[in-house]
Amino acid sequence: MEPEAKKKVLRMINYGMYILSSRAESHLAAATVNWLSQASFTPPLVMVGLKVESDTFATVKKSRHFAVNILGRNQKALAQDFFKPSSVEGTRINGHEYGNGKTGGALLKETPASFECKVTDIVERGDHAVVLGEVVEVTINREDTPLFMRETGWFYGG
């Protein structure tokens, strides 16, 4: 398998973009992710790929909960603000207002919607772990079309 061909083909997979957050005791972590999909209707499960050597994954593993904030069509800049390490100041994380979800993660006020999960399974096989979570809470802030990663010009995959 030729590495460039593999990269080209895997970059044809389409993604949305999300800010995933988790709290373990007083530590609040958040990061932009795109390797995320629903994985069951009953119970409602989602699966997400998280970098094994990341603060976010360490926090999810400890807390066994995470929140997912769904980015709207014009929120590319918001996605970018969560490429860097998490920094909390008062009621803001990385400069953006948030509230505490029922399961501890940050629910951003600016994103159209969020959901919260309880971790059911973790598979550590590659450089990203597959985390499976059951959706236990949802929050709707406003109507919006969700962001397509392809429209941002960024790629994470390949």
Add this chain to the structure above:
Amino acid sequence: MEPEAKKKVLRMINYGMYILSSRAESHLAAATVNWLSQASFTPPLVMVGLKVESDTFATVKKSRHFAVNILGRNQKALAQDFFKPSSVEGTRINGHEYGNGKTGGALLKETPASFECKVTDIVERGDHAVVLGEVVEVTINREDTPLFMRETGWFYGG
């Protein structure tokens, strides 16, 4: 958690669309899927949610391999042809020309690109199983922009 709100929020997750195929001995299965994402760079892994009570999942479980055909922007009709049970006639599956992948699954001639995987892990937790596979082969047929499920007007999720 209110069921309608849960459905609305989970339907904001963005997806591409794919035809997944697998062969176990003489049986060739194929079905349209959208719950699919990359899950690791090294090794290159993908994760896919497959309905537990489906011919495709039974075949993947038996063969421990699958092929993924990536649908192009104008291939909504092709996606629809694989909502029904698989039917092979000569070199066509559900009416579409295919070749046999190195790992046995059907590689459609019409789709822009395909990749093949060896199953590494299966998590059976909900009504869909999470299948994790290592990408072992890729095929590129032509340039195209991949299909967004949102543009088809269909939803599979919620």
